[in-house]
Amino acid sequence: MTELINRILTGMSTTMPLTRLLITILIMVVSTAIVLAVSLLYEGFATYAERKVAGDIQARIGPNRVGPYGLLQFVADGVKLLLKEDIIPFYADRWLFIIAPYIVFTVSFAAFVPLSYSDHVSIANLNVGVLYMIAISSVVSMAILMGAWGSNNKWSLFGGMRAVAQIVSYEIPIVLSLLAAIIIPASLNLRDIIAYQSGGLGIFRWLVFNNPFTLIAFFVYFIAAIAEVNRTPFDIPEAESEIVAGYHTEYTGMRFAFFFMAEYGDMFVVSAIAATLFLGGWQIPFIGGIPMPVWLREVLQIGVFFTKVFLLIYVMMWIRWTLPRLRVDQLMELCWKYLTPIALFNLIGASVWVLLLHDKGVYDIIARVFTR
Amino acid sequence: MTKADEKFMQVNMGPQHPSTHGVLRLLVTTDGEVLSGVKPYIGYLHRALEKIAERVTYPQFTPFTDRLDYLASMNCNLAYAMTVEKLLNIEVPRRAQILRVIMAELNRISSHLIAFGSFSSDMGAFTPFLFGIREREFINDLFEIACGARLTYNYIRIGGVSKDIPGGFIEKTREFLDYFPAKIKEYNELLSYNAIFIKRLANIAVISPDDAFDYGITGPNLRASGIKWDLRREEPYLIYNELDFDVPVGKGEMGKTGDAWDRYMMRIYEMEQSAKIVRQCLDLLAPGDYTAKVSKVLKPPAGEVYVRAENPRGELGFYLISDGSTKPYRLKIRAPSFANLSIIPKLARGVMIADLIAIIGSMDIILPEIDR
Amino acid sequence: MAGYFKKMYHSISTVLTGLGVTIKYGINPKTEVTQQYPEVKREPPDGFRGKLFVDINICTGCTACARICPVDAITLKTVRDENKKLRPVLFDIDNARCIYCGLCVEACPVDNCLYFEKKYEFSAYSKQDLISHFGLGEVKPAESKTEDKKTEAEKEGKEAAQ
Numbered sequence: 001m002t003e004l005i006n007r008i009l010t011g012m013s014t015t016m017p018l019t020r021l022l023i024t025i026l027i028m029v030v031s032t033a034i035v036l037a038v039s040l041l042y043e044g045f046a047t048y049a050e051r052k053v054a055g056d057i058q059a060r061i062g063p064n065r066v067g068p069y070g071l072l073q074f075v076a077d078g079v080k081l082l083l084k085e086d087i088i089p090f091y092a093d094r095w096l097f098i099i100a101p102y103i104v105f106t107v108s109f110a111a112f113v114p115l116s117y118s119d120h121v122s123i124a125n126l127n128v129g130v131l132y133m134i135a136i137s138s139v140v141s142m143a144i145l146m147g148a149w150g151s152n153n154k155w156s157l158f159g160g161m162r163a164v165a166q167i168v169s170y171e172i173p174i175v176l177s178l179l180a181a182i183i184i185p186a187s188l189n190l191r192d193i194i195a196y197q198s199g200g201l202g203i204f205r206w207l208v209f210n211n212p213f214t215l216i217a218f219f220v221y222f223i224a225a226i227a228e229v230n231r232t233p234f235d236i237p238e239a240e241s242e243i244v245a246g247y248h249t250e251y252t253g254m255r256f257a258f259f260f261m262a263e264y265g266d267m268f269v270v271s272a273i274a275a276t277l278f279l280g281g282w283q284i285p286f287i288g289g290i291p292m293p294v295w296l297r298e299v300l301q302i303g304v305f306f307t308k309v310f311l312l313i314y315v316m317m318w319i320r321w322t323l324p325r326l327r328v329d330q331l332m333e334l335c336w337k338y339l340t341p342i343a344l345f346n347l348i349g350a351s352v353w354v355l356l357l358h359d360k361g362v363y364d365i366i367a368r369v370f371t372r
Numbered sequence: 373m374t375k376a377d378e379k380f381m382q383v384n385m386g387p388q389h390p391s392t393h394g395v396l397r398l399l400v401t402t403d404g405e406v407l408s409g410v411k412p413y414i415g416y417l418h419r420a421l422e423k424i425a426e427r428v429t430y431p432q433f434t435p436f437t438d439r440l441d442y443l444a445s446m447n448c449n450l451a452y453a454m455t456v457e458k459l460l461n462i463e464v465p466r467r468a469q470i471l472r473v474i475m476a477e478l479n480r481i482s483s484h485l486i487a488f489g490s491f492s493s494d495m496g497a498f499t500p501f502l503f504g505i506r507e508r509e510f511i512n513d514l515f516e517i518a519c520g521a522r523l524t525y526n527y528i529r530i531g532g533v534s535k536d537i538p539g540g541f542i543e544k545t546r547e548f549l550d551y552f553p554a555k556i557k558e559y560n561e562l563l564s565y566n567a568i569f570i571k572r573l574a575n576i577a578v579i580s581p582d583d584a585f586d587y588g589i590t591g592p593n594l595r596a597s598g599i600k601w602d603l604r605r606e607e608p609y610l611i612y613n614e615l616d617f618d619v620p621v622g623k624g625e626m627g628k629t630g631d632a633w634d635r636y637m638m639r640i641y642e643m644e645q646s647a648k649i650v651r652q653c654l655d656l657l658a659p660g661d662y663t664a665k666v667s668k669v670l671k672p673p674a675g676e677v678y679v680r681a682e683n684p685r686g687e688l689g690f691y692l693i694s695d696g697s698t699k700p701y702r703l704k705i706r707a708p709s710f711a712n713l714s715i716i717p718k719l720a721r722g723v724m725i726a727d728l729i730a731i732i733g734s735m736d737i738i739l740p741e742i743d744r
Numbered sequence: 745m746a747g748y749f750k751k752m753y754h755s756i757s758t759v760l761t762g763l764g765v766t767i768k769y770g771i772n773p774k775t776e777v778t779q780q781y782p783e784v785k786r787e788p789p790d791g792f793r794g795k796l797f798v799d800i801n802i803c804t805g806c807t808a809c810a811r812i813c814p815v816d817a818i819t820l821k822t823v824r825d826e827n828k829k830l831r832p833v834l835f836d837i838d839n840a841r842c843i844y845c846g847l848c849v850e851a852c853p854v855d856n857c858l859y860f861e862k863k864y865e866f867s868a869y870s871k872q873d874l875i876s877h878f879g880l881g882e883v884k885p886a887e888s889k890t891e892d893k894k895t896e897a898e899k900e901g902k903e904a905a906q
Contacts, residue, residue: 058502241391322766325496432814435845520793526845567755
């Protein structure tokens with residue numbers, strides 16, 4: 001992004017600082033709009049996909065009335081939500097109530113920023129990308145509590161308290177398991193991490209196959225990530241059979257839609273982190289070594305990245321429509337008695353591995369044995 | 373409200389709540405997630421069925437019994453028909469008796485399927501619910517062939533059944549019985565032995581045998597506490613004494629005897645046994661009259677009678693007083709769910725909100741029967 | 745410690761079993777059991793209890809159906825025509841009240857007079873539209889002697905009692 005701006009600006013004849021500033025802002029706004037549009041489109045299709053996957057698993061069909069195969073269902077839903085009456089409860093804390101869904105949505109959208117979609121396509125190439133992702137996704141818990149508290153509804157409050165307890169707790173196994181992967185490329189930059197995973201037919205140098213500890217770290221991360229985005233079996237903050245709808249009980253219309261879209265946005269983000277850190281990001285498997293034009297490579301890379309992310313999202317949906325829900329104390333038990341210790345010992349193991357073998361993965365060792 | 377009560381929060385669960393199985397209202401006193409007391413309020417579905425019985429004739433009341441426990445209409449029809457038959461001393465032909473057993477047991481299966489399904493959706497797994505509904509459709513189709521209705525059958529009448537089964541019914545029932553065991557296995561794999569499900573239910577809301585007696589609990593809930601009491605065995609009516617079937621009792625497979633998991637599992641076991649009974653009955657079915665000769669206007673002698681039958685939810689009893697006219701003088705209905713509900717305040721003390729849902733679901737109460 | 749790992753193994757294995765069940769449905773589109781309602785309509789079996797229909801021309805106006813109805817969904821008014829036969833001038837069935845129990849059909853002494861159609865789609869915008877009118881309307885009366893349902897019912901009841 002910065003490079004793009006720089007390139008455009010160096011191509012410009014003007015040297016007026018104000019013009020340069022305006023152009024910079026314009027490019028930023030346009031690219032943000034593009035990303036927003038794409039993410040909204042993704043969120044729309046994700047809701048459709050969720051219902052279709054649920055339909056498949058439950059021996060039903062799922063939405064198939066609006067548009068071909070029901071693909072435009074989300075448009076109809078969006079229009080419906082926009083037209084719905086916007087109710088703010090009389091006893092609600094108006095400001096908190098109004099502002100909460102926007103924060104939730106903004107945060108989930110902001111997490112799209114450091115993602116590296118292909119070799120050259122990314123909004124911002126942050127050198128602290130991983131840290132930024134983890135930090136920004138924790139803000140969700142605050143916004144959820146704002147909405148829950150502001151609703152002045154007992155069910156909402158239950159949901160909000162559960163959500164905060166859950167998200168804050170599950171940050172720990174997430175970070176610990178991500179650390180086990182990050183210490184190998186020794187970088188927090190998402191693009192560097194992906195670049196590190198090149199070679200080995202585009203598959204075998206993925207960090208998930210680097211050593212046994214990263215494999216465990218991947219599963220720990222994925223389980224914790226499901227909890228982080230409040231999905232069944234960890235959807236206790238919005239457990240509809242227990243606390244009606246949790247923190248968004250009082251929300252209607254578009255405000256509710258923001259919460260809803262944020263959930264799917266978060267799913268994308270956590271899956272994208274998993275794909276980037278463990279599954280080689282946009283590394284094209286098998287045919288990555290063949291020379292090809294830059295544009296084709298970029299398109300393939302984006303396609304590969306999204307395929308990986310969507311597969312992970314499919315697994316999340318599959319899990320959601322299979323398992324019953326945990327109880328709130330069992331959720332904490334899972335986090336503190338299982339995931340956190342495993343992630344911690346795993347991190348120690350991964351550190352020892354790196355200490356002894358530097359960044360050599362299992363594949364590198366095997367490859368060396370064979371080439372010898 | 374005293375000072376001591378201020379640390380508790382009172383929450384109204386129901387009558388509009390996703391998992392109170394209809395219109396049950398529970399006034400829940402909680403300290404955070406932990407309940408300190410539950411008070412059920414009933415009557416939102418009161419239709420004065422007992423009073424209606426006093427103004428309609430004996431045959432006219434049969435359709436109203438459909439609306440007692442609408443998930444097991446056949447069983448309610450059966451209990452009422454047996455009550456009036458006992459008063460009138462009507463001998464029911466053998467074919468009618470066998471047909472009654474077939475219908476009652478098929479309805480037991482369909483009722484338990486709903487119990488299983490709604491319980492699983494209370495626990496957060498929605499897929500088993502739809503699987504349960506899918507199998508129930510088969511039974512509904514069978515009933516539709518037999519009597520023309522899918523929910524309120526009004527099939528078992530005073531003196532026999534309303535009409536003989538048409539051709540094809542036996543074959544279709546056999547088809548269902550062949551198809552069904554595989555599905556039960558699927559339910560067990562998907563839900564019953566799932567670790568999360570067991571963790572949610574084992575050792576939750578244990579009903580001791582003494583408590584079960586004290587509160588008048590009947591049906592699968594009583595048997596889950598380890599008491600082998602099944603009216604089909606203890607006071608055999610119809611042709612149950614000729615049939616070979618087991619009465620499953622709770623053994624505390626996953627925790628203490630009489631916990632929520634045992635109560636859930638009783639229903640799965642009973643479905644298997646009911647399928648076994650239906651299979652035997654189909655073999656026993658021989659040509660004959662489908663109803664005894666019953667005059668159009670029934671005038672039972674003055675007197676009183678109490679008849680009970682084993683319903684899917686427990687012991688359904690009709691206490692009928694006749695004054696010799698064409699209409700009952702008084703009809704008291706002993707609804708099993710009413711007694712089963714009465715233990716919930718005792719069970720739901722010191723448990724969590726999620727456990728309260730598990731308790732309600734595992735008792736498998738049905739509101740039309742409670743409110744009558 | 746062994747229990748810790750045993751528990752973990754148990755959880756993972758049962759969860760995977762469950763996932764195995766659902767993925768079988770997830771990847772096999774042939775497992776769906778939905779019927780696409782407006783396009784595919786279920787053909788109800790014989791004896792289906794749908795909408796009530798009266799063949800008014802063979803109705804004898806005996807009011808057996810109105811008397812047996814537990815919810816008073818049938819309103820009947822009969823008149824004696826020139827042959828001194830009872831004819832139903834008013835025969836209304838309130839489909840909103842009807843509970844489709846089938847008692848009236850069984851009570852009807854005339855074959856194929858009152859019966860259930862296989863029709864199950866009859867939604868309406870107002871409750872009034874749900875009342876089906878079968879009555880003859882006007883009948884050439886021999887004498888202007890109308891008997892409403894109630895008195896008829898009482899008479900029949902008395903006869904039966906004797």
